[in-house]
Amino acid sequence: MRERALRLLARREHSVKELGQKLSRGADVDASIVRSVIDELASKELLSDLRYASAYALDAVRLKPRARQRMVSELVEKGVPARTAAHSVDAVFQDEDVDDGDLARRVAERYLPRLQDKPDETRWRRLAGYLQRRGFDNALIYDVCQEFLPEPEA
Numbered sequence: 210m211r212e213r214a215l216r217l218l219a220r221r222e223h224s225v226k227e228l229g230q231k232l233s234r235g236a237d238v239d240a241s242i243v244r245s246v247i248d249e250l251a252s253k254e255l256l257s258d259l260r261y262a263s264a265y266a267l268d269a270v271r272l273k274p275r276a277r278q279r280m281v282s283e284l285v286e287k288g289v290p291a292r293t294a295a296h297s298v299d300a301v302f303q304d305e306d307v308d309d310g311d312l313a314r315r316v317a318e319r320y321l322p323r324l325q326d327k328p329d330e331t332r333w334r335r336l337a338g339y340l341q342r343r344g345f346d347n348a349l350i351y352d353v354c355q356e357f358l359p360e361p362e363a
Contacts, residue, residue, distance in 0.1 A: 258288075265280070265284060267301050276346070324336065333354050340353060
């Protein structure tokens with residue numbers, strides 16, 4: 210069990226909950242053994258929700274930007290305590306010198322080329338929807354759409 214956990218951690222960071230779920234798969238797995246392996250790895254700092262959350266947030270900012278609150282929510286869903294998730298995301302935002310506005314603009318710049326042959330109203334609507342699915346708030350979405358696209362006629 211310990212070797213399996215170490216192999217999983219060698220590939221990438223895992224949250225405590227996520228690793229516990231992976232180790233618990235199977236019919237003949239003893240929950241007390243899983244818990245003891247997780248406790249041992251955590252005590253040796255081989256398993257850390259803080260480190261996992263930081264790596265997750267850094268990947269999110271660099272590879273697939275989305276709103277701060279969405280990142281925090283995703284981490285909480287993965288079993289990271291809310292405080293740890295928020296702290297990690299805030300630290301990554303500070304280290305990378307970004308905020309939701311920067312990330313929304315980055316998303317818009319990457320997405321807009323796909324819409325180049327569409328009418329302005331369609332581009333506006335699709336960009337707004339895309340940003341909304343990434344967790345950005347409506348006021349920021351409006352500002353970003355207004356910055357990149359001519360406002361559609363009412």
